[in-house]
Amino acid sequence: MxxxxxxxxxxxxxxxxxxxxxxxxxxxxxxxxxxxxxxxxxxxxxxxxxxxxxxxxxxxxxxxxxxxxxxxxxxxxxxxxxxxxxxxxxxxxxxxxxxxxxxxxxxxxxxxxxxxxRGEDIWAQAWSEPEAGSDLAAIRSSAVRTDGGWLLSGQKTWSSRATFADRGFGLFRTDPDAERHRGLTYFLFDLRAEGVTIRPIPQLDGEPGFAEIFLDGVFVPDADVLGEVHNGWRVAMSTASNERGLSLRSPGRFRAAADRLVRLWRAVGAPSDTALRDRVVDAWIGAQAYRLYTFGTVTRLAEGGGLGAESSVNKLFWSELDVALHETALDLLGAEGELTGRWLDGYLFSLAGPIYAGTNEIQRNVVAERLLGLPKGT
Amino acid sequence: MKFTLSPEQRQFAASIGDLLSGSDVPGLARRWGAGQPDLATWRRLADLGVTGLAVPERWDGLAAHPVDLVVAFEELGRHAVPGPLVESVAAVPTLLVELGDDALAGRWLPALSAGTTVATLAAPPHLPYALDADLADPVLLVVDGTLSLARTTTALSSVDATRRLFAVDGAGVLASGPAVTAAAGRAFDAGTLACAAQLVGAGQALLERATDYAKQRSQFGRPIGAFQAVKHQLADVLVGLELARPLVYGAAVAVADRSATAGRDCSAAKVAAGRAAYQAARTALQVHGAVGYTQEYDLGLWLTKVRALLSAWGTATTHRARVAAALRDAATTAARR
Missing domain, CATH: 1.10.540.10 (Acyl-CoA dehydrogenase/oxidase, N-terminal domain)
Structure with a gap:
């Protein structure tokens, strides 16, 4: 080792x-x-x-x-x-x-x-719908067959930066009679195509980072179906595992933030305040733990292992760590902590972590059921 | 880079686990706590090489990699094995080796490696009492840069009945000076690391027992493990342990490399392992309900050990302060560069 x-x-x-x-x-x-x-x-x-x-x-x-x-x-x-x-x-x-x-x-x-x-196409995800969040298989947006392709209709929401992006990807129901996890298909579509309407939604920080996407008979050629028709759930889940796992939240992000936190503590932390000091230490230890854990994962994957449900462990850990790290920074800043700036931006961003990419409640279910083998809830 | 256990290390862990699974360790722990310690299992662990891991080959040891030591202690914690393991297998050998006094090393290390005797140690303020001092030879005491032989004075009782602690007095100086301070520092790191590994193992055992219980016990017509209130607590325990373990192994690598960050990393490992194991203990008790609170049920062997090990080998407060000091120094160094 x-x-x-x-x-x-x-x-x-x-x-x-x-x-x-x-x-x-x-x-x-x-x-x-x-x-x-x-x-x-x-x-x-x-x-x-x-x-x-x-x-x-x-x-x-x-x-x-x-x-x-x-x-x-x-x-x-x-x-x-x-x-x-x-x-x-x-x-x-x-x-x-x-x-x-x-x-x-x-x-x-x-x-x-x-x-x-090259950044020539910037892609936006189109997973959630008003009635399908954690229960993603409840989606209602549909696609119907037409000459040479499909016509997409419905409403997607919480799509990051769709207001400015070029193209979208998401699941649409292609077989309304099938069991709800079946009969879904993974489509790639043009956000500027005829029939697409985008409505920005200002986020907690005031910026229009979210958007709703309304689709009304939007044509998508067969060439932009990803994977097999009706097999979109399985195709999408491979993406979800990537998002929660190594790909989206690399340890470098938290290591850099923890190092900045230590520098902030050195600059403004009161030497007598051991309670805040201990929170700084815990955040640093958390970032170090995630880094080493990732090196273990990298070694296992290089040796041919898989990721699977362990990606939920990652996601639970980094999302809670990110919130704790930024909370500590704001508390270190004292009365200045409410002022807009880099730490506050980071804090607001961190608050979304336990929600997106599968809420932490869903992740805990995955950990409990797939890693601990506890029975599914009813 | 290779940050996973080798097949040999996995095999070593499995051998220790097999031995302990077949040794009625809960029975041993109960007898130990009732004042009837018995070193038969210790000698069988010695046959597997556990007691010689930190002893150099010239004193009949295995001179094993610190990761091997961590592998062993995780298993010892998982089975809640009683006795002065951290002291005799990790800290005292490290102290004697680092001191570089061949006479002292030759006097005790071969017997410790063979498992024919056990050693123990007190080193106030973090380690004020000597565990199982009435069984041990030597009983060592380190105070302010002086290493002494010690004799026991008063027996004390711990929350973990198997931890038979003794207050000790110095009874003959063996060495003193900066070399003792330096060696005692390395020994403290080694003990801290072994204790952290024990905590991860104990936490893992608590998680496994609680998970098994949640699958068997039914209320409201279904296994309690089907309720999210139970599931989510157990999931959080798993996350805590999975993320504490790499810190323990990372610290072992730092110790092996004699890295300047080794002390910091051992402290970070103890903080994280202690927190994760304690969360496992609280959750395991809650999931078991009243039966977990009984003395008859074995769960208590792990619950009380985890609580005791939080106090031993440096509290979380001590170790966080050590990490903080290292981070402050590192930041100073970086700023000057």
């Missing part, structure tokens, strides 16, 4: 570090949940792609570097330590792309992935 990096890993890490030092914008970009910020973040994606750093774990033919999972983790550590911009393309790269690799056709991968890597 060791935590040593080989020479190739070190060289990769150093190259990433040097590139980021040179290229990360000196001033933070405006919020990606605004039109101006979205455009700036899209431009940053193109800059990353120019150095083949936007999706390092992808095959080279799609714009990646065939990087191992370990190198991806190292990339993320460097990325967040450098204070680089948030990834406006994350829903495409971390949610849709793994599904395209697993279930897409060669034609789809060649057509969609390079554009995604």
């Amino acid at each position: 060791d935590l040593d990096l080989d020479a190739g890993d070190v060289a990769f890490r150093d190259e990433v570090r040097d590139w980021l030092t040179e290229h990360v914008p000196a001033r933070p970009l405006p919020s990606m949940d605004t039109a101006e910020g979205f455009a700036a973040h899209r431009e940053w994606e193109a800059t990353l792609a120019g150095a083949r750093l936007s999706a390092v774990s992808w095959p080279a033919e799609y714009g990646g570097r065939d990087a191992s999972l370990l190198r991806w983790v190292l990339f993320e550590e460097e990325y967040y330590a450098a204070g680089a911009p948030g990834r406006v393309s994350q829903n495409g790269i971390f949610l849709l792309a793994p599904t395209l690799f697993a279930h897409g056709t060669d034609e789809q991968r060649k057509r969609l992935l390079p554009r995604m890597a």
